[in-house]
Amino acid sequence: MKRISKITLIFSFVFVLVMSQFAYQPGEAKAESDLGLKAEAAIIIDGETGQIIYEKNADKVLGIASMSKMMTEYIVMESIKSGKITWDQKVKINEYVHNLSKAANLSNVGLTQGEDYTVKELYEAMAVHSGNAATVALAELVSGSEENFIKLMNKKANELGLKNYKFVNSTGLSNKDLLGKYPAGTEDDENVMTARDTAQLAYRLINDYPEVLGHAKISKLKFRDGKEYPNYNWMLPGLIFEYEGVDGLKTGSTEFAGYANTGTVIRDGQRYITVVMKSTSKNERFTDTTKLMNYAYGSFEKEEVLPAHYQVKGKDSLPVTKGKEDAVKVESNKALDLVIPKDQKDNYKAKVVIDKKKLNKDGELEAPIKKGEKVGYITVETKNGENYGYINGAAEKAGAVDLVAAETVEKSNWFVLTMRAVGGFFADVWGSTAAAVKGWF
Missing domain, CATH: 2.60.410.10 (D-Ala-D-Ala carboxypeptidase, C-terminal domain)
Known part of the structure; x- marks a missing residue:
């Protein structure tokens, strides 16, 4: 009986020792299983300060698909602000952009070859319906060619402080879907970032150019062809995953990237930005985003700490x-x-x-x-x-x-400063003399 008790005691001790290795340690990220996310990577940040309140594999480099368009949006907004282009500027559609706009299985609004569209029309097609051809048309307008625009995207990413990124096109499509219009040897390349860098890009986009939210929150786009094109962010008002306060920002999905979503939400003046990457399905990315937003509002609040x-x-x-x-x-x-x-x-x-x-x-x-x-x-x-x-x-x-x-300290006049200096000199002399005399005895 004693032998069995001893064995049981030893087994229990070993079990506790092993399980303790998996216990939560102060300073570690919140256990990934706590939120039950299906996404491979995720992050939540405060939309005002950029303070991080949750992360999961936030530094893992993954495909970003159409979330790439946030960088294109940033550069377009910057170009408008600098006067390089204007909202009402006309853009003539070339053969490549036209052909891309009618490519099967790609998100697009139809763009007619030889016809003029304003920058605003193309921007809304990109921001609301994730129009890929419209995105390329804007890239060509800003930089002369998409290849030049890609260089600008990577340069801007560095300027914005992103750490782990690679842009190989303006849209987030796989290069193999670009009808052969990609730099030689890059057919298998993909746009990639981390959840942390994606959140930072979103943070800069909505803080530097808050007007982008006016486009991002449009649930359906009425285009000049008379058709209505849906926003793929199904968490917007009136859509199937509607979440109170959501007003952006950008979804993405390709075979390489899986399903991703950068969301932003505001309630009672408190804004959060969330990112989920490589979620398991079109719907699951919104379920994951909902879990992040629920966690943010349910577990955190803005407090005066000082x-x-x-x-x-x-x-x-x-x-x-x-x-x-x-x-x-x-x-x-x-x-x-x-x-x-x-x-x-x-x-x-x-x-x-x-x-x-x-x-x-x-x-x-x-x-x-x-x-x-x-x-x-x-x-x-x-x-x-x-x-x-x-x-x-x-x-x-x-x-x-x-x-x-907390108060003003005026500079002393020359006389006081001189007396201090003299006093300091004699104090040093006295100190040296006293030390010398002490050494005699």
Whole structure:
């Protein structure tokens, strides 16, 4: 009986030891099984700050299919803003674009060869119905050829801070579907990115050009040919996966990429951006997106984690040289609001980052210093180390507030500075003399 108990005890101990290897550890991403996603990769970010609140395989490079068109949209919007092209500019349809627009099994609005279409018509065909031929027509307009436009896409991706990407066409189609119109040797190439980079592209698109949402939220496009073309984002109002507050952004699907969706939703002023990549079916990508959005709104809320004029204990002042005062109080210039897990406000602590360019070699600020002058920033970090960070990787730009001087420190006049210098000199001399005399005994 004792032998059986000992064996049972040993077995139980081994079982617990093995299972502990799979236990959640602080700082790890939330367990992938928690949300029950079918997608191979996913991410959720705050649409205002870029703060990441959930990720699954966010750095895995996967096909993006028509989500590529977000980059084309960005460049078109940038070209309009710079005056390079205009919304009412006419674009004449060439033979290739016409043939592509009638290719079987591709998403398109029909474009007639030799006919003129405005940039706005082509943009809406691309943004609402994911029109591939319309996308190519815009790429050719901006850069003269799609091949040149692809170079611009990759250059822009680098400028936007994306890390893992490759664009080989403007549409997200497989190159083999482009009727032979692709650079030599690239037939088997595909557009790829990570969920993290896709979210960052979406973040920049809707923050730099918020007007894109006015097109992205259109459920059905009435085109000049009299037909109505549906938006493939079935989470928009009136469609079968309708979700309150969804107003974008871009779906994608090819044999290589599987089914993907970049969604964006806003409720009570809180916007989130979600990405799912390589989901298992056309419907499942929206089920996955719904799970992400439910998780975001159900588990997180925007909270004031630091009030305005907040001073961090032990770091509430900085030394000052050449001033009427030898230190200056520092504080946050405004309140810091962040999206955090519900009822977890006490899990955050302030972190002060001083702008080293403001300090001399002795770590001092130099007077004069004006009240409100920026000397660094304050952000927060979790006490247990659980923190996904920000999509742009810079807390100074998002999720932080300025650290400023709470008072003015005027520069001392020349006489006071001279007396200080003299006093400092004699203090040094006295110190050296005292040390020497002490050494005699």
